[in-house]
Amino acid sequence: MGAPRGPLALICGGGSIPLVVAEAVRRSGRRVVLFPLRGWADPNAVEAFPHHWVHLGQLGRFFACARQEGCRDVVLIGTLLRPSIIDLRLDWTALRLLPRVLAMFRGGDDRLIGSAARILEERGFRLLGAHEVAPEILVPSGPLATKRPSVRDQGDIDKALAVIQALGPHDVGQAVVVADGYVVAVEAAEGTDAMLARVAELRRIGRLKTPAGVGVLVKAPKPGQDRRFDLPSIGPRTMEGVAAAGLAGVAVMAGASIMADPGAVAALADENSLFLIGVAGAGA
């Protein structure tokens, strides 16, 4: 990779992960300039860094500000549930690229990311993954809390990884819940928190009959996913959702997933007797 030079432009979607990355990069001694996306990024959270608000469609404004700040490297991170074209607020630069921008909004996320990378690269920028600028935010391999997965949990983890593997070509599903060999929930547009709330509700109304303490949440990138964008992430809220859903624990793909606030995550795992483990992929 070589030592990255100059300040880093961090385009911030929603959630807490963009700030986790920004802080890690700043700790490494590199200047960070945030480009929070209006409607997605958290206004309070970005105050601690130099920043320029942009609409998702303001490509011209982004290119100009990033050049002015001396940024060549760009990281794009955070949730960015596909917006409507009207919310984009396309500027003139974006309008000139309109056919490509429209094409980006058809099909899955991988296509979106590939197109974004090409548009940036044609203009002299370089799209990097968060793990390239802040490797310590990646989930390491092995147990990360006191409890260990049981043999049954391990079977559920393997099954969930196989489901994520099978869905990969269709650009869907970074998270799956499996309980005692039974696929309980597959995440698509709703996000992990909503999927976990659904599992808790299925248990409450008696549609999920496996006892509390059985079942796993597994998060892993889609096989073949461009890892420069939208790596699966977990944080304290994930652990709260897993506890509320009555599962046994969480497995995330080591080296390819991001953890926000690892200390709080591990503490929540221990408080709720959940396992938390970084695992290798299913032949990925």
Add this chain to the structure above:
Amino acid sequence: MGAPRGPLALICGGGSIPLVVAEAVRRSGRRVVLFPLRGWADPNAVEAFPHHWVHLGQLGRFFACARQEGCRDVVLIGTLLRPSIIDLRLDWTALRLLPRVLAMFRGGDDRLIGSAARILEERGFRLLGAHEVAPEILVPSGPLATKRPSVRDQGDIDKALAVIQALGPHDVGQAVVVADGYVVAVEAAEGTDAMLARVAELRRIGRLKTPAGVGVLVKAPKPGQDRRFDLPSIGPRTMEGVAAAGLAGVAVMAGASIMADPGAVAALADENSLFLIGVAGAGA
């Protein structure tokens, strides 16, 4: 198939499909004896037929009643979300088969069905599919309402069929929602109605940005699924859910899906300007 002989034993889970099947079999001139499952079948709906209530674990009682009624052919139909072992109310016959019954409750539905079929066959019964005793309840091929799917809808249908195909080996997912090339929701334990309610909610809170009238619900059996049990089904409630979710229409696999109350379903499709079509599988 040959002409089936003697009365038919219909073991009824939840939902409206068991009664649709019972009525179709009765119309064909064959006597039907219902075995509604306590906790699943609708008490009011079974009154119109001779019936014997059973708990899921009362295998001995079922075998005795079915023999007394002169039934050799058995159809098992309706929703049967996996119950807890305590809800089964195992009788002595079931207890003698306990290791096999317990094994049935690990792993996916296909295993459950295969085991149930073997246990019945060893006792001289024959497990049939609903489509074998009432072929007219199967969804036919081609358009079933006035509106036709657009080219975009057809692309979404193909993508959804491919996702169902990919999930087949993992015994999950008979229903998927795809909107403009994007997989919005994958059904697992929650059922189709709950999945459609989630899509409506994603639209309401602005997480699904495709305009109303874009997106399809596709239902198809898992490839390799034992079609004697739990074929995908649609009914009036499905169409109401699809309308509330703002989708363009519904595609179901022709010859391998069941429709309850076809007249009402088609009328609801037309009222809401939805397409409704029986399609061939994705290479299945």
